[in-house]
Amino acid sequence: MTRYLTQSLTASALLAVTLALGGCETNEALGRSQLLLVDDSALEQQAAAAWQQQLATAKISHDPALNKRIQAVGGRITAVSGIPGTWEYVLFDDPQPNAFVIPGNKVGVNTGLFKVVKTDDQLAAVIGHETGHVIAHHAAERASQQIATQTGLEIATGVTKGNVQKAISNYGGLGAQVGLLLPYSRRHESEADRIGVDLMVKAGYRANAAVEVWQNMQALNSGAPSEILSTHPSDKTRISDLQAYIAAKGYK
Numbered sequence: 001m002t003r004y005l006t007q008s009l010t011a012s013a014l015l016a017v018t019l020a021l022g023g024c025e026t027n028e029a030l031g032r033s034q035l036l037l038v039d040d041s042a043l044e045q046q047a048a049a050a051w052q053q054q055l056a057t058a059k060i061s062h063d064p065a066l067n068k069r070i071q072a073v074g075g076r077i078t079a080v081s082g083i084p085g086t087w088e089y090v091l092f093d094d095p096q097p098n099a100f101v102i103p104g105n106k107v108g109v110n111t112g113l114f115k116v117v118k119t120d121d122q123l124a125a126v127i128g129h130e131t132g133h134v135i136a137h138h139a140a141e142r143a144s145q146q147i148a149t150q151t152g153l154e155i156a157t158g159v160t161k162g163n164v165q166k167a168i169s170n171y172g173g174l175g176a177q178v179g180l181l182l183p184y185s186r187r188h189e190s191e192a193d194r195i196g197v198d199l200m201v202k203a204g205y206r207a208n209a210a211v212e213v214w215q216n217m218q219a220l221n222s223g224a225p226s227e228i229l230s231t232h233p234s235d236k237t238r239i240s241d242l243q244a245y246i247a248a249k250g251y252k
């Protein structure tokens with residue numbers, strides 16, 4: 001949140017926003033405070049719409065073996081996640097090695113992910129990571145940061161506290177720009193990696209499989225043109241961060 005203090009929000013305006021709307025809360029899973037102007041429930045409607053749109057526009061894969069694997073591994077991870085409610089796992093026929101989560105416990109896994117995920121332990125690392133984003137309230141934090149940026153800009157041009165509250169109550173409009181399917185920040189990725197490792201170990205999977213996923217990703221990218229490599233400049237950092245975390249926790 002330091003970023004916003006140095007932006008156009010004045011200290012008093014920020015105080016008004018945080019006092020009125022909750023603001024920073026300490027997330028125990030992260031050991032840091034988060035700017036939460038909206039909570040997960042505020043995202044539900046938009047998330048449900050985003051998920052429906054994804055189901056309607058993307059190609060769903062009915063590959064029986066892969067579907068069985070994501071349901072089975074997903075079930076073991078969510079059983080230890082402590083997040084109430086039903087989780088939905090859908091396999092999309094998409095060659096990009098990717099997976100995503102949106103609020104409301106909806107997890108999408110691309111068939112292309114299986115280019116880098118060879119074992120169920122590795123799959124558990126990816127699903128654990130996506131579940132980590134939910135535990136960490138990353139979607140709500142990202143939306144809050146976007147609202148803060150937007151209202152901050154308005155404050156700079158002379159908008160009052162009342163208008164800030166109006167902007168947030170009109171969140172449905174702002175919500176259109178939240179981008180639930182956009183990539184998360186590096187910080188959010190690192191946090192989800194660590195929570196994911198904790199979850200996979202709790203569920204009985206090998207922690208080191210998380211490292212293997214990123215090694216496989218590196219190997220997949222090694223033969224690719226340099227511009228693709230440049231979109232993954234931090235695989236190496238990610239691997240060493242994961243290795244350090246696994247060692248520090250004493251995981252096998």
Ligand SMILES: [Zn+2]
Pocket residue numbers: 129130133184188189192
């Ligand atoms: Zn992520």
